[in-house]
Structure formats: C-alpha cells, structure tokens
Amino acid sequence: MFELHNCAPQFVQQLINGVALGGLYALIALGYTMVYGIIELINFAHGDVYTLGSFISLSILGLIPLASISNPTVLALIAVAVIILAALLCGIVGVLIERLAYRRLRNAPRLAPLITAIGVSLILENIMQIWKGNSEVSFPQFLPDNWHQIGSVRFDDRSLLVVVVSVVCMILLNLFVFRTKLGKAMRATAQDRDAAQLMGINVNSTIAWTFFIGSALAGVAGFISGMYYGTTFFLNGYQAGLKAFTAAVLGGIGNITGAMLGGFVIGIVETMTSGCISDQWSEVAVFAILILTLVFRPSGLLGQQLPEKV
Amino acid sequence: MDRRVTWLPFGLSRYSGKQVVGGGLIVIVLALLPYLDSNSSHISAVADAGYILLLAFGLNIIVGYTGLLALGFAAFFAIGAYTYAFVASPQFGLHWSFWIMLVVSAAVAAAFGVILGAPTLRLRGDYLAIVTLGFGEIVPQLFQNLDKWTGGPDGIAAVDQPTLFGYNFGFNPTPYYYLYFVVICICLLLLTNLRYSRLGRTWMAIREDELAAEHMGINTTTAKLLAFSMGAAFAGIAGVIYAAKLSTISPSGFDFNMSIMILAAIVLGGMGNLSGVLLGGGIIAMLNFLILPQASNWAHALGTKLNVAFLMSVDLTQYRFMLYGIILVLVMLFRPEGLLPSATVRAELHDAGKTPEAA
Numbered sequence: 008m009f010e011l012h013n014c015a016p017q018f019v020q021q022l023i024n025g026v027a028l029g030g031l032y033a034l035i036a037l038g039y040t041m042v043y044g045i046i047e048l049i050n051f052a053h054g055d056v057y058t059l060g061s062f063i064s065l066s067i068l069g070l071i072p073l074a075s076i077s078n079p080t081v082l083a084l085i086a087v088a089v090i091i092l093a094a095l096l097c098g099i100v101g102v103l104i105e106r107l108a109y110r111r112l113r114n115a116p117r118l119a120p121l122i123t124a125i126g127v128s129l130i131l132e133n134i135m136q137i138w139k140g141n142s143e144v145s146f147p148q149f150l151p152d153n154w155h156q157i158g159s160v161r162f163d164d165r166s167l168l169v170v171v172v173s174v175v176c177m178i179l180l181n182l183f184v185f186r187t188k189l190g191k192a193m194r195a196t197a198q199d200r201d202a203a204q205l206m207g208i209n210v211n212s213t214i215a216w217t218f219f220i221g222s223a224l225a226g227v228a229g230f231i232s233g234m235y236y237g238t239t240f241f242l243n244g245y246q247a248g249l250k251a252f253t254a255a256v257l258g259g260i261g262n263i264t265g266a267m268l269g270g271f272v273i274g275i276v277e278t279m280t281s282g283c284i285s286d287q288w289s290e291v292a293v294f295a296i297l298i299l300t301l302v303f304r305p306s307g308l309l310g311q312q313l314p315e316k317v
Numbered sequence: 318m319d320r321r322v323t324w325l326p327f328g329l330s331r332y333s334g335k336q337v338v339g340g341g342l343i344v345i346v347l348a349l350l351p352y353l354d355s356n357s358s359h360i361s362a363v364a365d366a367g368y369i370l371l372l373a374f375g376l377n378i379i380v381g382y383t384g385l386l387a388l389g390f391a392a393f394f395a396i397g398a399y400t401y402a403f404v405a406s407p408q409f410g411l412h413w414s415f416w417i418m419l420v421v422s423a424a425v426a427a428a429f430g431v432i433l434g435a436p437t438l439r440l441r442g443d444y445l446a447i448v449t450l451g452f453g454e455i456v457p458q459l460f461q462n463l464d465k466w467t468g469g470p471d472g473i474a475a476v477d478q479p480t481l482f483g484y485n486f487g488f489n490p491t492p493y494y495y496l497y498f499v500v501i502c503i504c505l506l507l508l509t510n511l512r513y514s515r516l517g518r519t520w521m522a523i524r525e526d527e528l529a530a531e532h533m534g535i536n537t538t539t540a541k542l543l544a545f546s547m548g549a550a551f552a553g554i555a556g557v558i559y560a561a562k563l564s565t566i567s568p569s570g571f572d573f574n575m576s577i578m579i580l581a582a583i584v585l586g587g588m589g590n591l592s593g594v595l596l597g598g599g600i601i602a603m604l605n606f607l608i609l610p611q612a613s614n615w616a617h618a619l620g621t622k623l624n625v626a627f628l629m630s631v632d633l634t635q636y637r638f639m640l641y642g643i644i645l646v647l648v649m650l651f652r653p654e655g656l657l658p659s660a661t662v663r664a665e666l667h668d669a670g671k672t673p674e675a676a
Contacts, residue, residue, distance in 0.1 A: 049443050108646055115653065117442050118386050122584055123649040125388075125577060129642025136635070245573070249454065252447065287462045294451040294458075301448050302436045 019160050021282040022275060027166035027235065029274020030173030034228035035251035036258070036266040037180060038101075038221030044197045044261035045217045046113065051124035052104055054248015055131035056097050056222045060229020061239040062135055064093045065146055073149045082149055086234075090172070093230045094223035101222025102215050110211070128245075135241035143240045146233035169231050176227055177267050180220070184263060193217055197261065246290070250277070253297040259310020268308060329506075331513060347498060351491045359607065361490035364562065366602030367497025368394075368555040372579045373586075373598035374504055375551030380580070381589035382517065383544040384524030385438070386446040388576055389453015393549040395571035396429050397422040397556025399460055399467065402566050405477040408468065415479035419557050426553025427546035434545035438538060453576055457568040472567030476560050486561070493562045500554065508591055511547075520544055524589070574638060578605065581641040584648050587655025596657050601641070609634045 035057050042050045067089050076082055108127050112120040154163045184190035192213045195203040204210050232247075233239050254273040258265025273293055280289040300307060329337065346353075351360050372394060379387045400422040404413040437448045460467045467473065478486045479496070486492040511517050519540045522530040531537050560566045578601060586597020613633040620628025648655060654663040 047443070049447065108650070111650055118380075118384070119649050119653055121386060121443055121446060122580070123646045125580070126642040126645030126649070129577065129638045130646070133636055133639035133642065141635070249450070253451075256444075256447070287458075291455055291458050291462065294455045297451040298437075298448050298455075301440060301444050301451075305440060305444060 017282055019158075021278045023160060023162050023166065024282075025275030025278035026271060027162075027169045027274070028278060029254075029271035030169045031228055031232055031235065031270075032247070032251045032254045032274050033267045033270025034173045034176060034224050034231075035247060036254040036270045037177070037263060038225050039248075039252050040255040040258070040260055040263060040266040041193075041217050041221045043255070044263075045193060045214055046109070046120075047117070048109060048120050048124065049252065050104075050109075050218075050221075051121070051248070052108075052127040052131055053101075053221065053225060054244035054246075054251065055128050055135070056101055056104075056244070057225040057229050057232070057247060057251075058135060058239065058241060058244035059100060059131060060093045060097045060226035061146065061233040061243070062139060062144075062229070062241075063096050063226065064089050064230040064233055065139075065144065065239060067092055068147050068149070073147055076149075079151055082151070086150060086230075090227055090230050094226040097226025097229065098219040098223035101218040101225075104222075105215060105218040110214075128248075132241055132245070139239075139241060141241075143238045145238050146236070148234070148237055150234065165235050169235050172227065172231050176224055180224070180263065183220070189213070189216060249297075250293050253293055253300075256297060257300050257307055259307030262307065262309045265307055265309035329509070331509065344502070351494060357490055360494050362603075362606035364490050364494040364497055365606050366599060367494070367501060368559045369579065369582060369602040369605070370501055370595065370598040371497075371504065371551050371555035371558075372575075373582045373594045374508060374591075375548040375555070376579050377548075377583050377588065377591075377594045378508075378511075378520070378544050378551070379548040381583055381594065382512070382520040382524065383541060384442075384527075385541060385544065386442055386449075387545075387548070388446050388450040388580070389456070389573070390449070390548075390552060390579055391571045391573070391575035392449075392453045392456035393426045393429060393552035394556045394559070394575065395456050395460060395568070396549075397426045397553030398560040398566045398571070399473070399556075400425045400553070401557040401560050402473040402476045403466075405561075406473050407475055408466075408473050412477055415477065415557070415561055416481075419554060422557045423550040423553040426556070427550040430546035430549030431542055434542045438541045438545065450573070450576075453573060457571045460571075461568040467568075470568060472565060472570075474565045476564050476566065478564060479561050488564070490562075493558065496558060500558070504551065504554075505591065505595075512591065516540065516543060521589075577638070577641060581644050583655075585644050585655060587658040590655070590657055590659035593655050593657035593659070597655065604640065605634075605637060609637050609640075 035054065038053045038056070039050060042048060042053070068085075071085060073082075073085075076085070104127055108123045109120050112123060150164065150168070152164050154161055155167075184193060192203070192208045193216070195206065195208055196210055196213045200210055203213075229239075232243070250273055251270065254269035255266045256269070257272060258267070258269030260266075273296070276292055276296060277289045280292040284292075325332075325337065332340070350363065354360065372390065375393070376387065376390050379385050379390070401415070401418045403409060404411045405415065405418060406412075433449070433452050437445060440448060460472075461470050464470075478488075479492075480486070481492075484492075486496075519530070519535050522533065522535060523537055523540055527537055579598075582597040582601040583594050584597070585600060586595065587593025610633075613631065616628045616631050616633060620626070620631070
C-alpha cells in the first residue's frame with residue numbers, strides 16, 4: 008500500500024516529466040492568480056475553461072483532414088492556428104462568464120460570487136458531458152513525435168512542446184503585464200479598484216481583459232494537454248483546476264511569477280510521488296501541500312503578507 | 318394567530334400560532350406517510366432525504382449561521398459512515414451497537430471538525446473554503462488508498478443494520494424512514510434552541526462582522542470551532558444511518574458532488590434559516606431521488622411514442638449537477654437570500670449592493 012521504491016535511477020526522468028506537467032499547471036494557475044489578484048475571487052470555473060480549450064481544439068481539428076497532410080511545416084502551422092483559435096474562444100467564454108455570473112456580484116458578500124463560480128463550473132462540466140459524452144475522448148496525435156535520449160533520460164517532442172509553449176506564454180504574459188498600458192491598468196486595479204477608477208481607468212473593461220487573458224491561457228493549456236496526454240475528458244478540469252489552484256496558492260496568490268514557480272513545483276511533486284510511492288498518493292500529496300501552505304504560509308512562497316481589508 | 322404560542326415547551330414558543338399549526342400538520346402527514354404511500358421505493362427515496370437534511374442542518378451551522386464557507390463537508394459524512402462501518406461489519410469482525418455508534422460517530426466527526434478547524438479557522442473566508450475543499454478531497458482518497466483497512470475502492474460491505482428491541486431493520490425502508498424522522502425532529506428542536514442561545518447569537522455576530530464581534534469580547538476562535546465541530550457531528554450522525562440503511566459504503570459516495578449537493582440545498586432554501594434549509598434540502602432530495610429518475614422514465618415513454626432515440630435512452634439523473642449549477646447561479650444572482658430567508662440574511666444581502674466595497 009505505502010512503500011517507497013528506490014526511485015533514484017529515474018530521478019532525472021521524473022524531474023523532466025514533472026517539468027512538463029508543471030508547465031501545464033503553471034499555465035492554468037496564471038488564470039487563477041490573475042483573477043484572484045484583481046477581484047479576489049477564486050474562479051472555480053477556470054479549470055473547466057481549460058477542459059473546454061481541449062474540447063474546442065478537438066472540434067477544430069476534426070474539421071481538418073489531418074491524415075492527408077504529411078508536410079510537417081503545414082502541420083506545425085495548423086497546430087499554431089488551433090492554439091490561437093482555442094485561446095480566443097476560451098477567452099471569449101471567460102469574458103462571458105464574468106459578465107453573466109460575476110459582475111453583478113462584485114460588491115456582494117464574498118461567498119456569493121464563489122458560490123456562483125461553483126455553479127458555473129458544474130454547468131460547464133455538464134455541457135461538455137452532453138457535448139462529448141461520458142467517456143474519455145481521444146485527441147489526434149498529428150504532430151510527428153520523436154524521442155530524444157540524453158544519457159539515460161528520455162523525453163519526446165510532446166513534453167518539449169508543453170514546456171516550450173508554456174514558457175513562451177509566460178514570457179508574453181510578463182511582457183504584457185509589466186510593459187503595456189493595459190497591463191499597468193490591471194496592476195493598478197488589483198492594487199486599489201476605486202483609486203484606479205479615479206485615475207480614469209475603465210475598471211470593468213480591465214477586469215474583462217483579465218478574464219480574457221486568463222481564460223485564453225487556459226485554452227492554450229487545453230490544447231497542449233490534449234497533445235500531451237492524447238485524451239481528454241469532460242471532468243479533467245476539476246482535478247487539474249484544483250492542482251493549478253494549489254500551484255497559485257503555493258506561489259503566492261495574485262503573484263504571476265509565483266504561479267509559474269508553483270506550477271512547476273506541483274508538477275514535480277506529483278510525478279515524484281507517482282514515481283517514488285505510487286500513483287494513488289500523488290493527489291493526496293498535492294492537496295496536503297495546499298493545506299500546509301494555507302496553514303503555515305498563506306501568503307505563499309513569493310507573496311507578501313497583506314493585511315486583511317476591513 | 319400571529320401571536321406566539323407561549324405555553325409550548327422546548328423553545329417552540331418562539332414560533333407563531335400559524336407556524337406551529339403548519340409545522341404540526343407537516344409532521345403529522347410525514348409521520349403517516351408510509352401508510353398513505355405503500356410504494357416502498359418512494360418511502361426509501363423520502364427516507365434518503367433524511368441524510369440530505371441532516372447534512373444540510375450541519376452545513377447550515379457552519380455556512381448559514383457562522384458564515385464560514387466549508388466546501389468539503391462530505392468528508393465528515395464519510396468519517397461518520399466509515400467509523401460505524403469499521404466497528405459494525407465483518408471488516409474487523411466487530412459488531413458494536415448501532416445506537417451507541419450514532420453518538421460515538423457524531424463525536425468522532427466532531428473531533429475531526431476540531432482537528433481541521435483548529436489550524437485553519439484563522440484563514441480568510443475563501444482560503445478556508447479551499448482548505449476544506451482540499452480536506453474533502455483527501456479524506457475519500459485516504460479511505461480509498463488505505464485499502465488494508467478500508468477495503469479500497471470497493472469499500473466495506475455487509476455493514477450491520479440496526480436492531481431495536483429484537484426487531485432487525487433489514488432492507489425495509491420504513492423503519493429507516495421513522496428513524497430519520499425521529500432523529501430530524503430531535504435535531505430540529507435542538508437547532509431551534511441553539512439558534513437563539515448565546516452560542517447561536519455569537520455565531521451570527523461573527524457572520525455579520527467578525528472584527529466587531531471580536532471587539533465585543535467574543536472569543537471567535539472557540540465559537541468557530543464549536544460551529545465546525547457541531548456541524549461535523551450532524552454529518553457524522555447522517556453517515557451512520559446512511560451506512561446502516563445502504564449496508565455498504567465506498568469512497569465514491571462521499572466526493573465533492575455530495576458536498577455541492579448539500580451546499581445547493583442550503584443556498585436554495587435560504588442560508589441561516591431552518592425552515593429554508595428544510596425546504597431546500599427537501600427540494601434537492603426529491604429532485605435527486607424521485608423527480609429526476611421519474612422524469613427519465615417519462616422521457617423514455619415519450620421517446621418510445623414519438624420514436625426519438627435520444628429521449629428513449631436519456632438518463633436525466635446524469636445531468637442533475639447541471640440543475641444544481643443553474644440553481645446556485647440563479648439563486649445567487651436573483652435571490653441570494655434563498656427561497657425562505659431569515660430576516661437578517663435578507664437585510665444583509667440586499668444592503669450589500671449599496672456599499673461600494675464590502676470585502
């Protein structure tokens with residue numbers, strides 16, 4: 008039941024798997040952390056937007072006769088186009104969710120939007136269940152997959168894809184948040200909504216943009232998770248969302264760099280637990296981290312201790 | 318009729334004549350239900366509403382009275398059920414009395430409430446929600462993974478059924494129905510009194526404004542811990558009766574969905590108000606156990622008549638969480654106080670829109 012394997016030989020291998028998984032969690036965690044940073048809401052539906060991303064990608068790919076295309080450049084371009092489309096559509100869904108379910112409750116007691124967020128999550132899950140059914144759906148593996156070997160460590164293009172795409176997204180996001188005017192508006196709104204409004208920032212549209220970007224990143228994560236795992240499932244977003252949220256909390260919620268760091272840590276912890284103990288304990292390990300972080304260091308690894316607003 | 322019935326015992330004097338007569342009529346009808354409806358699957362469904370109601374009572378103490386959002390409430394339900402199953406099944410060859418375990422499991426669940434609450438209750442509202450959610454994920458996982466003792470994913474079978482004066486309850490739903498009925502009536506009396514007691518008022522003070530409550534000299538930590546442990550105790554009792562009626566338990570019965578169903582029940586009915594919780598719990602339970610399975614049958618019949626393949630095979634119970642999701646969203650957007658709110662909660666929720674920053 009609970010026995011330690013000697014996992015030293017595969018240590019580096021597990022580390023690499025963990026980094027790939029962590030990239031995925033980090034992408035999802037960014038959406039949680041951005042939304043929490045700006046309106047202090049745990050957007051429960053975010054994990055399901057991620058699954059929606061994989062479902063949307065799947066449907067777009069279904070329209071393309073992939074089998075008849077063999078040119079790798081064309082296939083790569085298709086992948087990029089699908090990522091962008093999935094990101095756009097998920098972003099729009101995110102904005103719609105904010106507009107319909109959260110905006111009215113922005114000044115209500117904190118429990119109210121949290122409860123609607125849970126409701127939206129259930130609705131999305133069921134829509135996806137009706138859409139693609141009760142079982143796992145396979146995701147077309149249309150990109151050529153080569154294995155690389157360095158010493159005793161093996162990794163394939165799929166893991167590479169996850170890491171590259173997530174790192175690129177994170178760099179773009181950082182540039183956006185710290186170098187553009189809209190990014191500045193977001194940071195200002197997160198700091199003090201009323202003051203930002205007085206400075207002439209359109210708070211509503213800034214919040215909508217935050218939802219758009221967070222959800223778009225979840226859409227990207229949805230696509231690359233489909234490529235990475237080869238399957239998708241309507242309930243995937245629940246567990247993945249909780250783990251990504253754990254990552255955001257671990258990194259310091261509201262902190263973008265923290266979410267990335269947290270994502271990689273959670274990914275590595277999960278694969279290490281799977282490799283050294285067994286699969287069934289990895290979830291327990293992740294949620295134990297969640298509880299321990301919140302109990303002992305609620306501000307997370309990189310967050311600052313903020314006084315509670317009264 | 319609106320005057321209070323001052324001569325009634327057990328704190329019932331708080332209710333007006335109308336409420337007492339209405340409540341009394343409902344109690345009488347429910348007490349006679351097994352004689353009015355001889356369909357045992359109906360009685361079984363109504364009996365199962367019992368654990369939904371008990372769980373809703375427990376969660377209402379934590380969320381409705383004290384204003385702490387606990388999302389993994391099903392964990393306490395699981396702890397109650399497994400505590401009973403461990404000592405009253407062939408699993409360890411123990412066969413302890415159901416009636417004693419009713420109390421013991423409540424105490425065990427309450428103890429876990431304190432264990433979870435003690436380190437976490439100082440967290441802010443939504444962090445607390447997440448910690449309890451994490452706890453709610455870990456507990457069924459542990460029951461699943463510690464398969465040496467818990468039977469793993471298959472759980473524990475052949476859990477003892479209660480015996481009263483030599484009469485074994487068996488699989489007949491009627492005795493369980495009456496058991497739930499009696500337990501719920503006792504709980505209602507307890508809760509009515511608790512609500513207006515010093516502790517009940519303390520809880521509500523914390524819900525309204527924790528900082529102010531603390532400055533009034535209330536020990537908020539103790540009060541919150543008590544709310545957690547008492548709420549958990551209700552879940553523990555529900556767990557024991559649930560395990561006994563079903564005679565088998567497995568980890569999958571205690572997942573996040575169960576917690577959400579209970580949350581939907583109290584949100585729909587009206588957090589913080591007992592009649593609201595009864596109504597909400599009743600509606601959710603009836604939807605879950607009677608209406609949706611029945612509606613599936615109607616859809617099948619309609620589908621056969623109209624020759625529509627989708628309707629013939631549709632299983633509406635699968636989509637019940639869509640319904641709960643819609644309930645949560647619509648109630649929160651349009652009637653956040655629920656169907657039958659308490660006056661305080663209604664005032665609070667409708668006032669909130671006017672203050673610019675209610676953090």
